[in-house]
Amino acid sequence: MSSSLPPVDVVCAVIRRGDLILLAKRPPGKRLAGMWEFPGGKVDPGETPDQALHREIMEELGCELTILQAGPAALHEYEWGSIRLFPFLCELKSESSEPCPHEHSELIWVFQKKLSRPDMAPADEPVIRWVATLA
């Protein structure tokens, strides 16, 4: 069933290290449990997307980011409502800081060219297409 509520703004970090991109697995008990996503989350009232991204990544992974580039926002309608996903190409501030999954069940580094997989959150398809265009 489609919802008439306005979309929820969600930011996500496409964290790149060399040829690899970080993916995070949604934990049991949450919507889309077991699916992979880019770390991030909802933008809180009064926050800019950049601020939300830095906050979410510190909460979820315990890491600081450098934002390199904003990608195109993509609207996706789930049965429980719609989200507008704002992707950002990022790198970790310190190459030596290892992300820890504080809120996800697992993290993996995947080759940039092999991001497309059936168990990605459905809203991420346009983000994956955008990442494929990046040098």
Ligand SMILES: Nc1nc2c([nH]c(=O)n2[C@@H]2O[C@H](COP(=O)(O)OP(=O)(O)OP(=O)(O)O)[C@@H](O)[C@H]2O)c(=O)[nH]1
């Ligand atoms: N962070 C993130 N969220 C995504 C992606 N793709 C996607 O559909 N989403 C959806 O966007 C929403 C993100 O909000 P969130 O991370 O704060 O979600 P949550 O389940 O913790 O929310 P909750 O605390 O209200 O239960 C979720 O519904 C999530 O399923 C993605 O690549 N990254």
